[in-house]
Amino acid sequence: MPTLHYGQPRYRLIADELRERIQSGAIPPGALLPTESKLVIEFRASRGTIRQAISVLRQAGLISTEHGRGSSVKAPARNLEPEGVESHTRECLVAADTELAALFAVQVGAALIRTETVNRRHGVVDSVVRTYRPSDAG
Amino acid sequence: MPTLHYGQPRYRLIADELRERIQSGAIPPGALLPTESKLVIEFRASRGTIRQAISVLRQAGLISTEHGRGSSVKAPARNLEPEGVESHTRECLVAADTELAALFAVQVGAALIRTETVNRRHGVVDSVVRTYRPSDAG
DNA sequence: AGAAATTTGTCCGTATGTATC
DNA sequence: AGATACATACGGACAAATTTC
Numbered sequence: 001m002p003t004l005h006y007g008q009p010r011y012r013l014i015a016d017e018l019r020e021r022i023q024s025g026a027i028p029p030g031a032l033l034p035t036e037s038k039l040v041i042e043f044r045a046s047r048g049t050i051r052q053a054i055s056v057l058r059q060a061g062l063i064s065t066e067h068g069r070g071s072s073v074k075a076p077a078r079n080l081e082p083e084g085v086e087s088h089t090r091e092c093l094v095a096a097d098t099e100l101a102a103l104f105a106v107q108v109g110a111a112l113i114r115t116e117t118v119n120r121r122h123g124v125v126d127s128v129v130r131t132y133r134p135s136d137a138g
Numbered sequence: 139m140p141t142l143h144y145g146q147p148r149y150r151l152i153a154d155e156l157r158e159r160i161q162s163g164a165i166p167p168g169a170l171l172p173t174e175s176k177l178v179i180e181f182r183a184s185r186g187t188i189r190q191a192i193s194v195l196r197q198a199g200l201i202s203t204e205h206g207r208g209s210s211v212k213a214p215a216r217n218l219e220p221e222g223v224e225s226h227t228r229e230c231l232v233a234a235d236t237e238l239a240a241l242f243a244v245q246v247g248a249a250l251i252r253t254e255t256v257n258r259r260h261g262v263v264d265s266v267v268r269t270y271r272p273s274d275a276g
Numbered sequence: 277a278g279a280a281a282t283t284t285g286t287c288c289g290t291a292t293g294t295a296t297c
Numbered sequence: 298a299g300a301t302a303c304a305t306a307c308g309g310a311c312a313a314a315t316t317t318c
Contacts, residue, residue, distance in 0.1 A: 009305055035283060046307045051284085067284050068314030103256060103263045118241060125241045132266040147286055173302065184288045189303085205303055206296035 011052035014043050018053065022062055022073050032070040033063060084122040091115045093135060100132055111135040149190035152181050156191065160200055160211050170208040171201060222260040229253045231273060238270055249273040 008016075021027045034042065039050045054071055057063045065071040094114045101108040115131045146154075159165045172180065177188045192209055195201045203209040232252045239246040255267045 011305075037283080048308085049306060052305085065284075066315080068282080068316075070283065070315095100266060103266055105263070125243070126271070128238060128241055128270040130268045130270075132268075133264070149286080175302080184290095186289085187287060190286085203303075204296085206294075206301080208302070 010043075010045055011049045011056065014039070014045060014050065014053035015056040017043075018057060019060075019062060022057070027073050029073045029075040032072050035070060084120075086120045087117055088120075089115060089117040094132075104132075104134055106134070148181075148183055149187045149194065152177070152183060152188065152191035153194040155181075156195060157198075157200060160195070165211050167211045167213045170210050173208060222258075224258045225255055226258075227253060227255040232270075242270075242272055244272070 018027075018033065027033060033039075033054070036047055036050050036054070039045075039053075040047050043050065054063070054065065058065055058071070061077065062074060063071045064074055092114055093111050095109045096104065096106055096112050098108055100112060101110065104110075104112065106112075113133045113135050115133075117129045119126045119129070156165075156171065165171060171177075171192070174185055174188050174192070177183070177191075178185055181188065183191075192201070192203065196203055196209070200212060201209045202212055230252055231249050233247045234242065234244055234250050236246055238250060239248065242248075242250065244250075251271045251273050253269045253271075255269075257264045257267070
């Protein structure tokens with residue numbers, strides 16, 4: 001049987017179908033995908049093609065595969081922002097104090113660019129980061 | 139002929155060999171890798187195995203493959219840290235000025251922990267980063 | 277604990293489609 | 298149009314890890 005693949009290759013179509021099942025919740029996080037053998041039967045594709053499709057999903061971070069066990073759906077990537085963490089940044093020109101003037105080798109009172117980031121956690125200020133740079137060049 | 143693969147699988151060994159040639163400069167950036175057919179002959183491996191080895195290098199970002207053309211060596215990722223970059227950090231207690239006092243909701247003059255990092259580039263101060271935190275808790 | 281069954285990993289050989297030169 | 302080279306797909310075989318009995 002000649003292998004025709006106009007448009008999308010088969011392994012991609014199969015990957016899309018499986019992705020759909022994962023994202024729709026038909027195969028929930030933690031659950032195992034059908035075994036390669038089952039997928040071979042269902043999609044009437046060779047094992048190589050099935051494995052290629054699975055590889056696509058693994059590379060996309062949707063599943064993880066264990067030797068001798070199977071491929072399980074990973075929990076959707078947590079937004080690693082727990083909650084209530086905020087950052088606000090603003091920039092302004094400030095005058096160099098004696099310490100900064102010494103470091104940058106400029107006169108006291110010379111202009112520096114200051115970038116200030118205020119980090120809040122649950123609304124309260126957690127830390128303030130101030131970065132000073134010369135105002136003239138980089 | 140039975141396929142024995144003690145230790146590392148063949149495609150990995152082949153990938154390592156090719157990686158060596160790339161990193162040693164034997165195959166310089168921009169140059170084309172030997173064709174799949176040539177590699178098949180040289181390593182006496184099947185095309186699938188050769189392609190798997192090439193896939194490893196491509197995924198590692200060492201080469202890029204173009205359909206109908208071949209796989210070429212990519213320019214090594216620039217080490218984004220030239221040289222002469224230095225950082226020195228020290229920590230001390232400072233008194234809150236009006237601005238910081240307002241942010242942290244403490245009295246002016248209250249103690250804050252200040253971590254100061256001085257970044258130098260070729261000896262000259264490039265930037266100064268000051269991070270303020272409350273002195274009491276985290 | 278150990279043997280068998282299941283499942284994924286690796287490898288081979290081949291055929292054919294498709295893009296580039 | 299022809300040659301070359303990569304992409305996709307099939308089927309079979311054995312190895313290795315895991316699970317099951």
